Amino acid sequence: METTLTPAPAAPAPTSLKNTPMLKLLDIEKVYQTDTIETVALNRVNLTINKGEFVSIMGPSGCGKSTLLSLMGLLDEPTGGVIEIDGRAVTSYSDKELARVRNHKIGFIFQSFHLINDLSVLDNVELPLLYRAGMSSKERRQRAQQALERVGLSARTRHFPSQLSGGQRQRVAIARALAGAPEIILADEPTGNLDSVMGDEIMDLLLSLNREQGTTVVMVTHDENMAHKTERLIRFFDGSQVS
Amino acid sequence: MIRHLFTLIWNRKRSNFLLISEILLSFFVLFVVSSLLVSSYYNYRQPAGFAYDNVWEVNVAPGQDTANRKEMMQLMLQRLQATPGVVAVTRTSSNTPFAFSSMNTNEFYYQKKQGPSTDRYDADDDMQKVLRQNVVAGRWFERRDDASTRRPVVVNQEFAKAMFGSESAVGKVLTNDKGVASWQVVGVVEAYRRGSDFDGNNPAIFERRVLEGPDHLDPNDRPVLLVRVQPGSGAVLEQRLVKEIQAVTKGWHAIVNTLDESRHDKMKIVLTPLVALGVVSLFLIINVALGLFGVLWYNINQRRAEIGLRRALGATGAGIGGQFLGEMLVVTTLGVLAGVVLAAQFPLLGVFGVPTPVYVLAILLAAVLIYVLTAICAFQPSRIAAGIQPAVSLREE
Numbered sequence: 001m002e003t004t005l006t007p008a009p010a011a012p013a014p015t016s017l018k019n020t021p022m023l024k025l026l027d028i029e030k031v032y033q034t035d036t037i038e039t040v041a042l043n044r045v046n047l048t049i050n051k052g053e054f055v056s057i058m059g060p061s062g063c064g065k066s067t068l069l070s071l072m073g074l075l076d077e078p079t080g081g082v083i084e085i086d087g088r089a090v091t092s093y094s095d096k097e098l099a100r101v102r103n104h105k106i107g108f109i110f111q112s113f114h115l116i117n118d119l120s121v122l123d124n125v126e127l128p129l130l131y132r133a134g135m136s137s138k139e140r141r142q143r144a145q146q147a148l149e150r151v152g153l154s155a156r157t158r159h160f161p162s163q164l165s166g167g168q169r170q171r172v173a174i175a176r177a178l179a180g181a182p183e184i185i186l187a188d189e190p191t192g193n194l195d196s197v198m199g200d201e202i203m204d205l206l207l208s209l210n211r212e213q214g215t216t217v218v219m220v221t222h223d224e225n226m227a228h229k230t231e232r233l234i235r236f237f238d239g240s241q242v243s
Numbered sequence: 244m245i246r247h248l249f250t251l252i253w254n255r256k257r258s259n260f261l262l263i264s265e266i267l268l269s270f271f272v273l274f275v276v277s278s279l280l281v282s283s284y285y286n287y288r289q290p291a292g293f294a295y296d297n298v299w300e301v302n303v304a305p306g307q308d309t310a311n312r313k314e315m316m317q318l319m320l321q322r323l324q325a326t327p328g329v330v331a332v333t334r335t336s337s338n339t340p341f342a343f344s345s346m347n348t349n350e351f352y353y354q355k356k357q358g359p360s361t362d363r364y365d366a367d368d369d370m371q372k373v374l375r376q377n378v379v380a381g382r383w384f385e386r387r388d389d390a391s392t393r394r395p396v397v398v399n400q401e402f403a404k405a406m407f408g409s410e411s412a413v414g415k416v417l418t419n420d421k422g423v424a425s426w427q428v429v430g431v432v433e434a435y436r437r438g439s440d441f442d443g444n445n446p447a448i449f450e451r452r453v454l455e456g457p458d459h460l461d462p463n464d465r466p467v468l469l470v471r472v473q474p475g476s477g478a479v480l481e482q483r484l485v486k487e488i489q490a491v492t493k494g495w496h497a498i499v500n501t502l503d504e505s506r507h508d509k510m511k512i513v514l515t516p517l518v519a520l521g522v523v524s525l526f527l528i529i530n531v532a533l534g535l536f537g538v539l540w541y542n543i544n545q546r547r548a549e550i551g552l553r554r555a556l557g558a559t560g561a562g563i564g565g566q567f568l569g570e571m572l573v574v575t576t577l578g579v580l581a582g583v584v585l586a587a588q589f590p591l592l593g594v595f596g597v598p599t600p601v602y603v604l605a606i607l608l609a610a611v612l613i614y615v616l617t618a619i620c621a622f623q624p625s626r627i628a629a630g631i632q633p634a635v636s637l638r639e640e
Contacts, residue, residue: 066638075555076634096559103557110637114552118254123247130247131557137246176556 028081059236107177167198266578292434331372381430402446551636564629
């Protein structure tokens with residue numbers, strides 16, 4: 001099993017940036033409404049994620065952690081409140097502008113990996129770069145290969161997801177998130193489907209990305225041990241931040 | 244992105260194979276229907292080669308008495324020609340314009356080369372006055388042909404081209420397979436599409452057969468006359484012609500039809516199978532469309548998580564819709580390419596003797612129709628894909 005991580009290609013974020021807000025949630029509300037039921041998923045959440053921070057979010061199932069991550073990743077719209085990325089409110093952004101922000105600034109890692117089984121590892125990692133205008137296929141290939149080297153999977157480029165272990169699949173997903181050189185990685189229970197050894201591997205990888213490259217990481221987890229490895233732990237309960 | 248689509252389709256070749264096969268089959272059906280339609284339209288645009296307006300066909304039913312039939316026929320023709328309102332009269336074989344009867348032969352040889360399958364018509368010196376065929380080389384039959392030792396014939400351009408190539412047809416001598424009976428070409432007419440407006444210009448040969456000649460008259464022969472009348476002639480002249488025939492022939496019956504009526508009747512009969520084929524094809528295409536629509540709908544539901552992922556990675560809603568439409572167009576292209584390879588064999592092998600431009604146009608028409616069909620079928624599912632909420636679809640898996 002490959003566990004080696006290659007040295008980070010980029011320098012860590014300068015300490016001065018650590019206090020610069022990367023992502024701000026101001027009075028965020030999210031209400032799911034059906035004909036008869038109104039469910040408050042998030043209730044007036046105020047949260048700031050600084051550049052270069054590694055933040056973990058914990059809470060019981062259904063407390064709104066994943067909803068929060070979806071809102072941070074601009075995959076969903078809040079019912080109320082404002083989301084700011086790099087000091088700019090994105091509430092009024094068009095679909096095209098939101099897609100551009102997601103593509104350039106945000107990398108996603110999911111619990112169930114969300115790899116496309118009919119694409120090779122390299123093609124999966126290239127995916128975010130396909131939506132980046134003006135990038136040549138050669139450059140896409142290079143960046144995808146570099147990302148795979150970064151997660152220690154350069155020998156698996158032609159494999160398909162079904163030929164990989166769970167840990168390897170999650171590393172492919174991390175490489176995909178890295179390929180676009182995002183400023184922030186949003187990880188939704190990235191170790192949730194992995195055993196403890198593989199979970200540690202993935203956690204080490206995220207920590208190294210944060211420390212060596214200065215990538216901001218927000219991770220939703222149920223695992224106290226993993227959460228305690230991060231710089232800041234935020235707890236949620238019933239749609240509200242409790243600590 | 245196009246390369247990405249090809250990669251995706253190639254990697255999903257098993258599931259796409261059925262879709263490609265369905266498109267290939269639809270393309271082929273459309274190609275066949277298009278070929279028929281284009282061929283019919285192509286023929287419709289070609290000159291008929293004769294004038295049918297103000298021409299009446301008189302079918303004569305002789306009595307039991309077969310004595311002096313030749314003389315009686317001569318007398319009948321003279322009386323009809325002398326009737327006021329009649330421009331010209333010709334006696335011909337039963338395969339008149341728009342008739343179902345046909346006479347086909349491939350007995351003609353030129354320098355040991357067998358001629359094509361040819362429609363054969365009996366004609367006399369006056370046929371050209373009645374049907375006004377456009378003589379493009381040589382001449383129509385004349386009295387001086389009585390002295391000819393070979394039977395004079397007039398051919399159409401299609402026959403001349405098939406038999407003599409680029410050489411002039413006039414003066415050429417045709418033989419049978421034993422090289423004995425001989426015919427001499429005295430003229431070439433432009434075309435003779437007498438079947439219907441949608442029939443092609445088949446090779447045709449007119450053989451001179453006049454009552455004054457040595458030909459034996461078959462006692463069972465039911466004479467067919469074509470009569471060109473003055474414009475505006477109607478029922479009065481029709482009755483008069485019938486009376487003249489009965490007066491001369493002592494009780495022979497005659498039925499008169501205008502060629503215009505025959506043309507309309509034939510048109511209905513020719514169009515019926517075309518329309519029926521069109522309706523059957525339409526139902527087939529609707530079935531194919533529903534099939535495509537269902538498959539695409541199913542595909543999109545199966546790929547909701549992928550759609551959510553792509554949105555998360557930077558795809559816009561429109562981009563997702565475009566991708567699904569693009570995938571369908573790539574799959575369609577593969578099906579159409581296979582169909583074109585198959586359809587191209589028809590002009591390459593000269594199947595059915597249809598001109599190459601007809602097949603080329605039919606291929607283009609079928610391709611355009613199949614692209615329109617798949618685009619329509621893919622449009623709504625692609626719109627649905629574009630509207631899928633990424634946060635929801637990512638949570639579904």
